[in-house]
Amino acid sequence: MDKIIVTITGLLSITGIYWFFFGKKEEAMDASDTWTITVEGGYKPNVIKIPKDKPATLTFIRKDANSCLEEVIFPDYKIKEYLPLNKEVTITLPAAHKTSGFHCGMSMFHGRIEVA
Ligand SMILES: [Cu+2]
Secondary structure (H helix, E strand, O other): OHHHHHHHHHHHHHHHHHHHHHHHHHHHOOOOOEEEEEEOOOEEOOEEEEOOOOOEEEEEEEOOOOHHHOEEEEHHHOEEEEOOEOOEEEEEEOOOOOOEEEEEOOOOOEEEEEEO
16 A cells, blocks of 8 residues: 555656646747647647747658658648658648647647647
């Protein structure tokens, strides 16, 4: 029983530390109208911040052969793009923006678009 409590306490403090740093990083993120997103086991970065009233240019480069990631979809912009392997694909999102998201063809990997 004691062991379980120690394990849980340990896990909770690790989670807390992670949240502390992750939260800080997110707050410090600057808005930009140009982003390069690497597609490799998901989207890197998977959270981006863009200025509300300017078009945003996102360049995707897929390095992951997983066919699940070959399409990227922006439901709120009604955009669906095919991402060839190792080729840059530029997507322009017209302003104005609201907080939204994007995901792969089967909605298994997700990214978030925040608005500044
Ligand atoms: Cu997928």
